[in-house]
Amino acid sequence: MRASKEQPAPSRTTAFRFEIYKDRSGSFHFRFLAAGGEVVFSSEAFQSKTEALKAIESIRANADRAAISDVAA
Incomplete structure (x- = not known):
C-alpha cells in the first residue's frame, strides 16, 4: 500500500x-x-501528511519485531 493513499474511516467495531x-502551526x-x-x-x-502516513506504515510493518527493553527500576 502506498503511504499517500487515504484510508477509509474506521468502523465503530475497530478496536484501535x-x-x-x-x-495550529500547520504541522501534521x-x-x-x-x-x-x-x-x-x-x-x-x-512537515507533511505524507511523512506522517509513512511513519504510520513503518510502525505497522515493524512493530511486531520490535524488542521490549524494560528499564524500570
Whole structure:
C-alpha cells in the first residue's frame, strides 16, 4: 500500500486506530487510539501528511519485531 493513499474511516467495531491531524502551526501529527477513544501514544510533528502516513506504515510493518527493553527500576 502506498503511504499517500487515504484510508477509509474506521468502523465503530475497530478496536484501535490511527488518527492524523494538523496542529495550529500547520504541522501534521498522528495519535494511536484505543477502542474507547483514549490516546495510547502520539507522534512528533511532521512537515507533511505524507511523512506522517509513512511513519504510520513503518510502525505497522515493524512493530511486531520490535524488542521490549524494560528499564524500570
